[in-house]
Amino acid sequence: MPHGEPKIALSTPVGDTVKTTTCYMCACRCGIKVYLKNGKVRYIEGNRDHPVNKGVLCGKGSAGIMQHYSPARLRAPLKRVGPRGSGEFQEISWDEAMELATKWLAEVREKDPSRLAFFTGRDQSQALTGWFAQQFGTPNFAAHGGFCSVNMAAAGLYTFGGSFWEFGEPDWERTKYFMLFGVAEDHASNPIKTALGKLKARGVKIVAINPVRTGYNAIADEWVGIKPGTDGMLIGALIHELLRTQNIDLEYLVRYTNAPWLVIRDPSAADDGLFARGENGKPLALDKKTSALADATLPDIAPALVGEYKLPDGRTAVPSFTLLAERFLSAEYSPEKAAAITGVPADTIRRLAQELAHAAFQQAISLDVPWTDWAGRRHETMTGRPVSMHAMRGISAHSNGFQTCRLLHVLQILLGSIDCPGGFRYKPPFPKPTPPPNRPGGKLGTVAPGKPLDGAPLGFPQGPEDLLVDTEGNALRIDKAYSWDAPIAAHGLMHMVITNAANADPYPIDVLFMYMANMSWNSSMNIPAVLRYLTEKDEATGDYRIPKIIYSDAYYSEMVPYADLILPDTTYLERWDCISLLDRPISEADGPADAIRQPVVEPDRDVRPFQTILIDLGARLKLPGFVDENGAPKFPGGYPDYIINHERAPGIGSLAGFRGEDGKSYGKGAPNPKQLEQYIANGCFYHHQLAPEQQFYKHANKAYLEWAKEVGFLGAAEPIIFQLYLEPLQKFRLAARGHGSVQPPESHRRRIEIFFDPIPFWYAPFESALLEEAEFPMYAITQRPMHMYHSWGSQNAWLRQITAQNRLYMHRDRARALGIADDDWVWVTSAIGRVKCQVKLMEGVNPDTVWTWNAIGKRAGAWALAPDAPEATRGFLLNHLISELLPEREGGYRFSNSDPITGQAAWYDLRVRIERAKPEEAGESWPRFEPLPNPYGEHRPVVSTFGAEFREAAE
Numbered sequence: 001m002p003h004g005e006p007k008i009a010l011s012t013p014v015g016d017t018v019k020t021t022t023c024y025m026c027a028c029r030c031g032i033k034v035y036l037k038n039g040k041v042r043y044i045e046g047n048r049d050h051p052v053n054k055g056v057l058c059g060k061g062s063a064g065i066m067q068h069y070s071p072a073r074l075r076a077p078l079k080r081v082g083p084r085g086s087g088e089f090q091e092i093s094w095d096e097a098m099e100l101a102t103k104w105l106a107e108v109r110e111k112d113p114s115r116l117a118f119f120t121g122r123d124q125s126q127a128l129t130g131w132f133a134q135q136f137g138t139p140n141f142a143a144h145g146g147f148c149s150v151n152m153a154a155a156g157l158y159t160f161g162g163s164f165w166e167f168g169e170p171d172w173e174r175t176k177y178f179m180l181f182g183v184a185e186d187h188a189s190n191p192i193k194t195a196l197g198k199l200k201a202r203g204v205k206i207v208a209i210n211p212v213r214t215g216y217n218a219i220a221d222e223w224v225g226i227k228p229g230t231d232g233m234l235i236g237a238l239i240h241e242l243l244r245t246q247n248i249d250l251e252y253l254v255r256y257t258n259a260p261w262l263v264i265r266d267p268s269a270a271d272d273g274l275f276a277r278g279e280n281g282k283p284l285a286l287d288k289k290t291s292a293l294a295d296a297t298l299p300d301i302a303p304a305l306v307g308e309y310k311l312p313d314g315r316t317a318v319p320s321f322t323l324l325a326e327r328f329l330s331a332e333y334s335p336e337k338a339a340a341i342t343g344v345p346a347d348t349i350r351r352l353a354q355e356l357a358h359a360a361f362q363q364a365i366s367l368d369v370p371w372t373d374w375a376g377r378r379h380e381t382m383t384g385r386p387v388s389m390h391a392m393r394g395i396s397a398h399s400n401g402f403q404t405c406r407l408l409h410v411l412q413i414l415l416g417s418i419d420c421p422g423g424f425r426y427k428p429p430f431p432k433p434t435p436p437p438n439r440p441g442g443k444l445g446t447v448a449p450g451k452p453l454d455g456a457p458l459g460f461p462q463g464p465e466d467l468l469v470d471t472e473g474n475a476l477r478i479d480k481a482y483s484w485d486a487p488i489a490a491h492g493l494m495h496m497v498i499t500n501a502a503n504a505d506p507y508p509i510d511v512l513f514m515y516m517a518n519m520s521w522n523s524s525m526n527i528p529a530v531l532r533y534l535t536e537k538d539e540a541t542g543d544y545r546i547p548k549i550i551y552s553d554a555y556y557s558e559m560v561p562y563a564d565l566i567l568p569d570t571t572y573l574e575r576w577d578c579i580s581l582l583d584r585p586i587s588e589a590d591g592p593a594d595a596i597r598q599p600v601v602e603p604d605r606d607v608r609p610f611q612t613i614l615i616d617l618g619a620r621l622k623l624p625g626f627v628d629e630n631g632a633p634k635f636p637g638g639y640p641d642y643i644i645n646h647e648r649a650p651g652i653g654s655l656a657g658f659r660g661e662d663g664k665s666y667g668k669g670a671p672n673p674k675q676l677e678q679y680i681a682n683g684c685f686y687h688h689q690l691a692p693e694q695q696f697y698k699h700a701n702k703a704y705l706e707w708a709k710e711v712g713f714l715g716a717a718e719p720i721i722f723q724l725y726l727e728p729l730q731k732f733r734l735a736a737r738g739h740g741s742v743q744p745p746e747s748h749r750r751r752i753e754i755f756f757d758p759i760p761f762w763y764a765p766f767e768s769a770l771l772e773e774a775e776f777p778m779y780a781i782t783q784r785p786m787h788m789y790h791s792w793g794s795q796n797a798w799l800r801q802i803t804a805q806n807r808l809y810m811h812r813d814r815a816r817a818l819g820i821a822d823d824d825w826v827w828v829t830s831a832i833g834r835v836k837c838q839v840k841l842m843e844g845v846n847p848d849t850v851w852t853w854n855a856i857g858k859r860a861g862a863w864a865l866a867p868d869a870p871e872a873t874r875g876f877l878l879n880h881l882i883s884e885l886l887p888e889r890e891g892g893y894r895f896s897n898s899d900p901i902t903g904q905a906a907w908y909d910l911r912v913r914i915e916r917a918k919p920e921e922a923g924e925s926w927p928r929f930e931p932l933p934n935p936y937g938e939h940r941p942v943v944s945t946f947g948a949e950f951r952e953a954a955e
Helices: 064-068 094-111 126-136 150-159 189-202 215-219 231-244 250-256 320-328 335-342 346-362 401-414 494-502 527-535 610-620 639-645 675-681 702-710 727-736 746-755 766-770 812-817 948-954
Strands: 017-022 031-037 040-046 078-080 089-091 116-120 168-170 177-181 205-209 222-224 262-265 284-287 292-295 316-319 365-367 382-384 387-391 424-426 511-515 548-553 565-568 577-579 593-597 647-649 685-687 778-783 808-811 825-829 834-842 849-853 911-916
Touching (some): 017 593, 040 064, 078 094, 094 511, 094 565, 094 610, 116 494, 168 387, 177 346, 189 205, 205 346, 250 401, 262 284, 284 316, 316 320, 335 346, 346 387, 387 401, 494 511, 577 639, 593 675, 610 639, 639 675, 727 746
Parallel strands (some): 177 205, 177 387, 205 222, 511 548, 548 565, 778 849
Antiparallel strands (some): 017 031, 031 040, 078 565, 168 424, 284 292, 365 382, 577 593, 593 685, 778 911, 808 849, 825 834
């Protein structure tokens, strides 16, 4: 080295310790490495060995440091001493907190378990929370999905046994044409960004269907700026064109779907619209080889897809495909009709259909991988239709979302692109049977004091007999899930809990127990009404209409001041977690995967992990499964003890890897006392690689189906049949017509008849159909930015520097017509209220649509934000404008503002008008609420000094 040249240390260690764990800054659950210095977190990077992100880490993940060290962290248990909403608390010990929670819960369980409503937010541990509710005995349990994307999950599971996101993914390596429907950039963040880069590098065309051109949609080769809530009509027109030009995979339909199954046509009969079945109960088809009726499930028949046929009893029946073709070949789904509704030109619709067909059939691919199907037929190659799609909340969070999602899946199936090379691919443990066999627990007469529920609280009804209703047809759950209001509410209706409980509709509750569900702010619709319900008192007794509220969270969210007892949670870097195959796993298409979080630092506050709190409560309440035969705690070591030793069925536990006493089994095996140690040594995850012959056509692949049964993913190695025609919906329709022993109230019959169509269809969202377009001409929607997630991000000092105020984005031409300029302040008015906010003009938005970033607007004082924080003074929420209830019907009944089939919150149906604010009204957003005080009497730091100690140590 030349004399005088400085020596520079190029490999100075970032920290003195490195630990692997799983990120919690969004739902991707990427693998991370956390670098510690003197026991503090100094740096977070991606784990290159992890199957989800392969080392890639986004800004949210890197900023997890500031989430962990947030000044909004709760530090000790709290008991309310002032009025609800005042934020007046007394700090108490854990002994007192647990004794109080146990007392309240025990009183409910001994009296009527259904008087407990237990609802959780984005907790990622629903396998445990749902099991707690079942053992407690309450049917009133649900999680985040009903407010997010239950339409997407339910529609997929009922149609083909899978769905997008955790359930499946595109074949990124082989697809040749990719379409995005309603996907914002917070969904599948790192994996989809990496994959989109690969598609761009390969020259694959990306088409984005979205009212807004941001994020993923901004890099698409073609952006289709559709009107919100009309995606189903566009998809129906694409199906129309594919059928008209005969560009569908008929062999695929015959082999894998119920397209040939005969549907009874007898309008006055109790079985009209059901499948015709033989004496063995199997569906019938017309075998063209013999011109006779045959078991439609037999592998060696040549079933007809069109025509009308006589049944043995003289009645007529048609293949379900005939019904589908009749619907979509009609003028109702022509490109011209769709253009008038969606705003997408007819020529564009025809071209998109042609491009789909060209990619699927003219660019078909074949893998030289022999495989055997469920019937024992050997195939020398795997044929692929290289068209893939991804869709999320943008098409799901509408009152027509279930049928829209069904339409998208039917489009995929007609192209033959489900679980084939180049198409959509299941992520094990999916596919599941269609629908999954588990029904919801809690039917009439099964809920009893001191008894567990007869099944899990959430499930998949297959007909009216599975509903949770009384003899008059009234709901048995507080959120009215699995009632005639929302019969297939697979995730529950979290957004209706507070409203229904306060109104004692269908009955009052005694305890509302919530975890990480910010129900007084951005996880509710009609926030002013929800705040009123949380604080409303009975005029006769003076007691709160919701008597007791227990809440657990790691941070001082807007919900904390409205609870009576606060059980403070840890951050994700201080606890054990389990990302389980029983819940929402991190699998890839080539094999199942699960993961854990391990504590990388010890808490510096008097807090406990919520999962351990719940297990402790279960033991104190002596719930079955939480105590042994002597009444002693079954999992004295808390959540890690539960992860290792709990078995949902013999040999099946929370984690699938390293099972068996020697840790050498997968899927099934005895508990392994060193399982967590082995996961940590493996990077805190386990990925099982499927054999090449198992990787495609999982719904009909003998090798995969037999393996899936062996490891506990499936109850039987039987094929999963795609349901183009969804018979369970017709069963509900028949009940509405007066057939069967379980029938809806008169007020619900027309609604069930219209919307429970077994062939998917498009209809206008309820709010659009109810309101005068001239009065509310604009659609208003939200999406989350790539660098924020739910309400967590606005407490993060690093992420706040990117976005601390949200704007209302408008099309430049529409704003000009309204006399609105860039940066103007405007009033946004809906049918129930109005907000004031600042606009930003752009071109990349549907002209009839305004939108904003969700969850940026905050209440002053919450999240340890200063009273003059821009999130509170200039940020805003559209939630103030969205009604949780639809207008009254005849007789005064009010349905929730939700999808009529699943009950998903229809918070993308909002219609508004925009008016320029007066000059004197500019400068601050509205409405404003009283600032919330700090529960511990502390002052937030003005400037974050994180990192100074590391620099001082270096010096």
